[in-house]
Amino acid sequence: MIRTEGIKKVFWDKKEGEVVALHPTSLSVNEGEVFGVLGPNGAGKTTLLRMLATILTPTDGSGEVNGYDILSQKEEVKSSIGFLSGNTKLYGRLTPTEILNYFGELYGLGKEEIRVRKEELITLLNMEEFIDKKVEKLSTGQTQKVSIARALLHDPDIYMLDEPTLGLDILTSKSIIEFIRGEAGRGKTIIFSTHYMEEAEVLCDRVALLHKGRILDIDTTEGYYNKCQGNNLRDIFFEYVNKSEGDINES
Ligand SMILES: Nc1ncnc2c1ncn2[C@@H]1O[C@H](COP(=O)(O)OP(=O)(O)O)[C@@H](O)[C@H]1O
Numbered sequence: 429m430i431r432t433e434g435i436k437k438v439f440w441d442k443k444e445g446e447v448v449a450l451h452p453t454s455l456s457v458n459e460g461e462v463f464g465v466l467g468p469n470g471a472g473k474t475t476l477l478r479m480l481a482t483i484l485t486p487t488d489g490s491g492e493v494n495g496y497d498i499l500s501q502k503e504e505v506k507s508s509i510g511f512l513s514g515n516t517k518l519y520g521r522l523t524p525t526e527i528l529n530y531f532g533e534l535y536g537l538g539k540e541e542i543r544v545r546k547e548e549l550i551t552l553l554n555m556e557e558f559i560d561k562k563v564e565k566l567s568t569g570q571t572q573k574v575s576i577a578r579a580l581l582h583d584p585d586i587y588m589l590d591e592p593t594l595g596l597d598i599l600t601s602k603s604i605i606e607f608i609r610g611e612a613g614r615g616k617t618i619i620f621s622t623h624y625m626e627e628a629e630v631l632c633d634r635v636a637l638l639h640k641g642r643i644l645d646i647d648t649t650e651g652y653y654n655k656c657q658g659n660n661l662r663d664i665f666f667e668y669v670n671k672s673e674g675d676i677n678e679s
């Protein structure tokens with residue numbers, strides 16, 4: 429469903445000069461899989477997802493999403509995916525209902541289609557209570573649910589979610605995690621990033637460990653447990669980091 433060959437991103441920063449946000453990265457995500465990109469701040473998670481979503485152009489390498497080329501078929505990629513970005517802004521004066529209706533029309537959905545999908549997302553994300561309140565009156569968690577519903581309104585087969593639970597209270601996080609798990613059960617292909625190790629652990633079929641723009645490994649949680657000393661992803665992540673920094677220092 430998603431495949432990259434050596435995609436790389438270099439930014440130019442006035443102070444720092446060239447910043448390699450993502451070293452050449454090859455990965456593939458299978459249909460129906462929940463694939464986690466786990467890494468601390470600055471690891472390159474957003475850069476990777478934004479390239480897959482065709483919002484950023486890779487400096488090098490290639491990739492496919494739903495069979496479409498991320499360089500030459502951006503529109504096709506965009507309509508195959510729902511992308512939740514970390515910096516979505518919603519119109520504070522509107523209610524979630526109004527926002528969803530508005531974006532439904534932008535997506536080119538019919539009135540009935542919008543109504544059905546909206547009802548579905550409202551139920552799945554437990555949005556009933558605040559669906560007709562102005563967004564400016566909502567909590568961070570409620571607003572995040574509206575952003576998720578907005579990103580997924582056109583019912584795409586592939587969900588790309590950049591840190592969907594970042595900074596949220598545990599109840600909202602739990603509800604979003606349950607939502608993601610449910611959607612995976614409905615056959616959606618989901619790639620999401622997080623810096624919460626526990627979240628990756630409970631949710632993902634496979635997890636990529638990302639650190640300083642490099643993928644340290646990609647495996648199932650079981651796979652990590654079998655080959656590592658640690659018995660949770662947090663310890664395992666540090667094992668990899670120590671090992672990779674050792675390698676870099678030696679070279
Ligand atoms: N537009 C940009 N210009 C310069 N550097 C950037 C830009 N975007 C990201 N970076 C740098 O690239 C690296 C990876 O960033 P990012 O992908 O946002 O990481 P994450 O999402 O894992 O926190 C960081 O060092 C960040 O400072």
Ligand SMILES: [Mg+2]
Pocket residue numbers: 473474475514590591
């Ligand atoms: Mg990020």
